[in-house]
Amino acid sequence: MNSRNISPEAQNRIEEMLAKLKSSDFRITPQRYAVLRILAASEEHPSVAEIYESVRAEFPTTSLATVYKTVSLLKDIGEVLELGFHDGNNRYDGNRPFPHPHVICMQCRKIMDPELAGLDDLSAEMNRKTGYKILSHRLDFYGLCPDCQKLA
Amino acid sequence: MNSRNISPEAQNRIEEMLAKLKSSDFRITPQRYAVLRILAASEEHPSVAEIYESVRAEFPTTSLATVYKTVSLLKDIGEVLELGFHDGNNRYDGNRPFPHPHVICMQCRKIMDPELAGLDDLSAEMNRKTGYKILSHRLDFYGLCPDCQKLA
DNA sequence: GTTTTTTTGATAATGGTTATTAAAAAACAA
DNA sequence: TTGTTTTTTAATAACCATTATCAAAAAAAC
Ligand SMILES: [Mn+2]
Ligand SMILES: [Mn+2]
Ligand SMILES: [Zn+2]
Ligand SMILES: [Zn+2]
Numbered sequence: 001m002n003s004r005n006i007s008p009e010a011q012n013r014i015e016e017m018l019a020k021l022k023s024s025d026f027r028i029t030p031q032r033y034a035v036l037r038i039l040a041a042s043e044e045h046p047s048v049a050e051i052y053e054s055v056r057a058e059f060p061t062t063s064l065a066t067v068y069k070t071v072s073l074l075k076d077i078g079e080v081l082e083l084g085f086h087d088g089n090n091r092y093d094g095n096r097p098f099p100h101p102h103v104i105c106m107q108c109r110k111i112m113d114p115e116l117a118g119l120d121d122l123s124a125e126m127n128r129k130t131g132y133k134i135l136s137h138r139l140d141f142y143g144l145c146p147d148c149q150k151l152a
Numbered sequence: 153m154n155s156r157n158i159s160p161e162a163q164n165r166i167e168e169m170l171a172k173l174k175s176s177d178f179r180i181t182p183q184r185y186a187v188l189r190i191l192a193a194s195e196e197h198p199s200v201a202e203i204y205e206s207v208r209a210e211f212p213t214t215s216l217a218t219v220y221k222t223v224s225l226l227k228d229i230g231e232v233l234e235l236g237f238h239d240g241n242n243r244y245d246g247n248r249p250f251p252h253p254h255v256i257c258m259q260c261r262k263i264m265d266p267e268l269a270g271l272d273d274l275s276a277e278m279n280r281k282t283g284y285k286i287l288s289h290r291l292d293f294y295g296l297c298p299d300c301q302k303l304a
Numbered sequence: 305g306t307t308t309t310t311t312t313g314a315t316a317a318t319g320g321t322t323a324t325t326a327a328a329a330a331a332c333a334a
Numbered sequence: 335t336t337g338t339t340t341t342t343t344a345a346t347a348a349c350c351a352t353t354a355t356c357a358a359a360a361a362a363a364c
Binding site for chain 2: 103
């Protein structure tokens with residue numbers, strides 16, 4: 001058995017990431033391939049610790065440092081979006097490696113990608129009104145997910 | 153000489169914070185008053201280290217831990233907004249202790265409060281589309297401030 | 305084959321923040 | 335006032351996700 005329920009979109013992201021690694025003259029090692037596959041397949045914005053756990057399930061000798069370095073590398077070549085949190089436990093999105101809004105549950109820390117229109121205009125408005133040259137942005141909504149609302 | 157260029161708005165914020173401390177049954181110590189005044193007066197979203205330095209200028213025996221605890225206390229009673237960054241160096245806004253957008257210079261780390269319309273609607277849209285009960289949000293724009301653009 | 309470069313794995317170091325705790329200050333009681 | 339209780343401070347140790355270091359392993363180049 002090779003792949004367990006890899007969606008066509010995830011498969012596509014895997015190809016893109018592999019291509020970008022290759023074109024950037026980085027080697028595709030088993031460890032990198034494992035990390036990359038998890039990032040491409042997961043919709044859950046996993047943390048490094050979670051990626052580490054998954055990788056070790058099929059590649060038990062992998063080091064935590066290697067996971068950190070691989071995630072950082074993928075971030076540097078623009079194939080992974082990092083969601084940094086000051087209370088540690090950063091989260092990563094390998095599906096949409098560009099700025100987009102997130103909804104974060106304050107209780108269970110679940111993170112989703114909401115569909116949201118009319119946001120791209122804001123950067124232009126920023127440029128005009130502040131004189132800053134806007135290069136990126138981050139928009140997080142905090143609240144309670146449906147599951148945690150039920151429990152409350 | 154008592155106050156050096158305290159604007160009426162800052163003075164107002166000071167009164168509000170003092171009142172909130174009192175009504176929450178916390179004591180108004182010289183250390184807390186010093187931290188509070190800096191947060192109310194500064195438009196620069198200072199870090200704890202910067203607040204610490206300012207406080208020590210007029211109150212040299214103050215401990216760093218006290219500054220941390222005071223800032224945290226003011227945050228807990230809703231009188232200060234915390235802007236956490238995962239690379240340490242969190243920043244604080246004592247003027248507008250409610251969610252509002254920020255523009256951050258990626259070079260000099262200057263942070264401003266831009267005027268920005270049409271954002272409050274987004275929370276409602278989030279509620280509808282995601283099922284999350286939205287309680288807060290954070291919107292940061294990253295770019296280069298006018299000064300750093302000149303130098304580039 | 306040998307040499308050179310890249311990558312890994314193990315572990316030490318980093319640094320902003322938090323926890324701890326004894327001393328000081330303030331509030332309270334008699 | 336004097337003693338008692340509660341809160342706050344100051345100093346410092348602990349925390350912990352991340353980063354740095356570096357020798358060993360793997361891959362590429364020769
Ligand atoms: Mn996402
Ligand atoms: Mn602000
Ligand atoms: Zn939840
Ligand atoms: Zn700047």
